[in-house]
Amino acid sequence: MNLKNSKLLAGALLLTCLGMTSLKGYTQNAQAAKTSLYELQQQFVDLGFGMFIHFNIPTYMEDDWADPDASPEIFNPKKLNTDQWAKAAKSANMTYGCLTTKHHSGFAIWNTRTTPYNVMNSQLKRDVVKEFANSFRKQGLKVMLYFSILDTHHKLRPGQITPAHIKMVKDQLTELLTNYGEVSALIIDGWDAPWSRISYDDIPFEEVYKLVKSIQPNCLVIDLNAAKYPAEVLFYTDIKSYEQGAGQHISKETNKLPALSCLPINQNWFWKTSFPTTPVKKAADLVNTNIVPMNKAFCNFILNVAPNRDGLIDDNVIAELKEIGNLYKKPQSFPKLPAADAPVISSNLAKKKPANASWSSDYALMDFATDDSFRSAWNSNPAIKAPWFEVELTKEMPFNMVVITEPTANTSAYTLEYFADNKWHLLAEGDQAQRIKVHRFDKVYGEKVRIKFKTFKESPSIAEFGVYCERR
Template sequence: MGSTRADIDWFIHDRFGLFIHWGIYSTAGRHEQVMSREKMTDEEYRRYFDHFDPDLFDPAAWAREAKNAGMKYLVVTAKHHDGFCLWDTAYTDFKAPNTRAGRDLLRPILDAFRAEGFKVGLYYSLLDWHHPEFTIDGRHPMRDNLEFREAAKDRDMRIYAQYIRDQTRELLTQYGKIDIMWFDFSYAHKDWGWSKGKGREDWQSEELVKLVRELQPHIILNDRLDLPGAGDVITPEQFQPQSWPEVNGKRVVWEACQTLNVSWGYDRDALHWKSSEMLVKMLIDTVSKGGNLLLNVGPNGRGEFEPKALDRLRAIGDWMRLHSRSIYGCTASEFTPPPDCRYTQNGDRLYLHLFSWPYKHVHLPGLAGKIEYAQLLNDGSEIKLRKPDPEDGVHTSVMKSEAGVQILELPILKPDVIVPVIELFLSEQ
């Protein structure tokens, strides 16, 4: 990644953030890209603007739930692909103060999360299906409307690129310190024949990055401007890498962004919800590969987190209350974990996460003689280190220990937590 003055230390320590996708699409209640999916005209989509009335909006409650889940930072959609703006921008009327909400909704969100000690970030869509100069391409809601395409053929992306910079300047000068700027997304590789995708030339990415760095030099910038080397963090989406991602042979700072179900925005009828167990394992897996997890919640049209989302956040929070030492400040370990386990490490503390609970013993390659003490993290109870004895019999056979392998003696019953963690205190070598 590029060499910047971005303050990245807090990011790789905190490891766990909340993504929020919220806008007038939440009123539709069937995916944040409903405008494109259903090929709506501006006039058809207008009904969500006219009826967006988040009367139960309580950002302090959002922040409390996120804090209790163990999250440490926020990224919220200031503007998504539909072009609707949560803040009181001077550059469009398509904004929250002109809905029934009647006010800027971004500022109270940022204030509430800062009050709980969160770092705050802004998501800004590079796409804008509402803007009159955004050219029609294969992702636009009007992609199949030949009459509309003909009428829009003289649109000028240079004007729209200036609009991006104008709004970015607003966000980075009127809303205090912003810790992350999360632009989304480029698709220059796409070619529909009658149109091509958009990338750095369309967004005028170099000028945009220069502006961001001038306004807030310590901000963390993601990697979606189609400008290699300009970002500070790469952001695989709905995908868990097999190992620590590398660019040009070097490990990079990375963040997995994941949903609770199949949608980023509120989707009333979504059935494919990830279980709490899967989400906890996803967090562990991410940190075990040196990454962060940015986990999304899509509030509904009235401004609340739905019950299924709250259930999962609270289950994660229950686990994090007991096991956050194995997440915060941790990263990948050079040791190889046993099957169906993950290691994270923070200095001389190595954390063994057991995705499956074995019977009586777990074998740790390469750790013989290197562990000073071991304990279950959920209750602080000792886990005994088994000293190999070649005379130990297993029925008529001899149980031989492998060279370099440390055996831990486990209780028969799995601790009553989603994923048990054993904290290993490594001895000085």
Template sequence: MLKYNSLLAGKDQQDCLYPLIFIAVMKKVYLSVLLVLAYHCGMAQLQQPSTKPNLAQQAMIKRGYGMFIHFGINTFADVEWSDGTIPVEKYNPTHLDPDQWVKTARDAGFRYVLLITKHHDGFCLWDSKYTTYDVAASPVKTDVVKAVSDACKKYGIQFAVYYSLWDRHEPSYKNQDKQLYVKYMLNQLTELFTNYGNICELWLDGGWDRKPEEWGIDQVYKLVKQFNPACAVSVNHTIVNEEGKRNFTVPADMTADNKYFFQYFPSDFRLWDPKIITRYDKKQYLHAGKSYYLPFEHTLCISDRWNWFEKSAQLPVRDLDELEELFYWCTDNDNCLVMNVPPDQTGRIREYTALAAIGLGKRLGLSLTKPLPKNGTFISALKPVKASSVYEDTAHRYEGTSVNDGSLESRWAAADTLASLEITLNPSDAFNKISIFEYKDIKQLPDGFSQVRLPRIQEYAVDIMTNGEWQTIYLGSAPMGDCKVIRLPRSYRASALRFRVTKASAPPSLYELCVINKVIGD
């Protein structure tokens, strides 16, 4: 050590540094070559047809549960969509607090935050040098994208961005040369991916306004992967029935591998906002004769009114029972869920809304160090069902078997008010939980998106067949809500379960009736 130190003194020190510098430079060159090779290998892996999750998909599946944040100029106009003409001065949060948003996400057990950076109106939540329709031109100039990104680092959760392809404000969007607007998007996405740290997901929307090939999705995908190969990228309405045709299929129909096709290629996951997949969801989808693995990411509103942007009026949130069952459904089978928890016009998430999200996380026992919890064993799935009556409709089918087919798109509808159905069970299978999703009549609200759901079933009973006799184990004397969860304090075994409607305002209808064995700790 003394000899080494003596060489670093005076002229000897200078002479000695040359070979050390050369070695350091060569190490950097070697490392750079390795990184480039690793990047291109990663890109090749991302692009290859595969029956297994790629790098981005593996990271996405591991995240599993995120918080969507709809906030922007629409928040201050009480609308869901706008056309890019709302004056920028309208954006004026009085107590803007992105730290509160992300802290809420952390406390609620979300693993990532998905921020609306630009909606269809074109208003940007960051200071973009490519437009004047952004926060920098508004009364409150805080760079919201930076504030949320910084808060994600602070609270130890990941950061994702939503970016609308459709832009109703930007002049280049209307140019006949579609590449001009693609370049605009690439410039803005470069700003997002170079100035705000690691971005784990890019959620693209609004693709219906142009032909799929006019959006430059391949250019967007390539750009994003240059910044982060593990960033998952997709476009809303990802999959279609026929290749090259905009003939959509709902996610609940995606029950066969290699049957449906990419509309937007390349993509890392499927989106159909706000549809819900079947419990028998499949993962292989086709493009140009090759098969690709694609998980599904669900989007739900915490709002009972299905509003994405918060309104000036206080609106109720969903019941915890419904949120819990939707969580289980949407995160099952290596799929993901982002739940929208929007700030209001003050720039804060309302306390009762934040508490609902946190309450759900506490009930589920969510932790960054543990896998996402599961619902239990569905002992009624695909079992024989007998309905007392079925509503006849030439355009739709409403059989009793719809209540246990694993789809929230299909439903049983009765022909009369006092109706019932029976599900055959295996008498050796134990159960201690029943969840019921009721179909409700819908009243649309003036904004064109929000809605009020009106129940039909007012009173009902649940019976089980044991020793040749029916025994009532639950009697409901009030409307069941959007999702009724019956947690039984003891386990039962039965050869059949019967659901009886004893009072209703109209012929009852159910999406799903699930008989579940929920093991403590699941």
């Protein structure tokens, strides 16, 4: 960390230690106000259509990933009008807005105590998050917030993460969830993505998830991690996300999870000088190929709109949003979500741990089932009639959940066991035929976990074998 950034982070931490305990603001009564996760997911799906607002220091650059050492002085929206944003969203029959409170370069556009690298040290000197939230609520719209874990200004990136970084993330989220009223969802980016390489162990997902729920129990946690995880189970998110520009597309025919699909109305997420004179995506296409069919597939569609350097939405975008409102009317009712397993939110104790198995195919050894990738797999050799696979936890550990992911649905009967006190103990006689098999049980302590295959269509194969000790 260079001297400049070390001083910034040290100062942020000092201010945080002095001030975080005195935060006053919005809180939900965890006992009286808590809604079930299923109900919250259904409510999110029922919102149907919303506005993503990418507005931050990259607005003043030609790159969406800003220079992390850019001066706060360049952030200077002289005509900032969040009322205009909210009215534009209302005109399109949107139901909520989501603002980029902090993007990958670490600039915070709220009045934060955690770092000097924030909007109050820009020429604007106004809390954009506060103005955004107030404007959208005035229009009867829900408020959501985007937050990037990756933070290149504060050196929160792979190989550099310290306890101080974890504290900063928690303190920043505490501010956002305490000082700006009800937040329906927190959309998190730059976390356990192939390009960010910050794992859920580096910044502990379960700790952050529990923190969010402790402040606002009804706030959904949506991590934009669809590039890595399968579509059948919620891994590290309350809502399954799909970024179309990154090649992530929901299956409108098979999806059974509460979902979010996002796309910018322009060519980029943040405003560019070419935007006012470049055609935007057409209303009819957005309505007929995105909003309407996705609403029928348990999917909420969020359209990104990028305010310009004055802090206003361009005229061509305003006009297209009005046309969307002419074509799209929110349905009176939405499909009811099927019941689903609770999200997996704990660290995988089996990740990168030694694995053993019956004879494998030479090109697909057992280590592929614990390599933290769902794109590789262990394959049993077809000659083996009673195949098995086990992971060594390297020491006795507590756990209360096992998740087995197959490349395709194959196994329909199996036995799960754990090794403790020098012998194997039965965990479950499994009969889940689906591709991803989730088993939750009372906590046990063991050194190894094993699956023994009984009934299968083809030679067994495991993409990932997960072992977890989730907080309950």
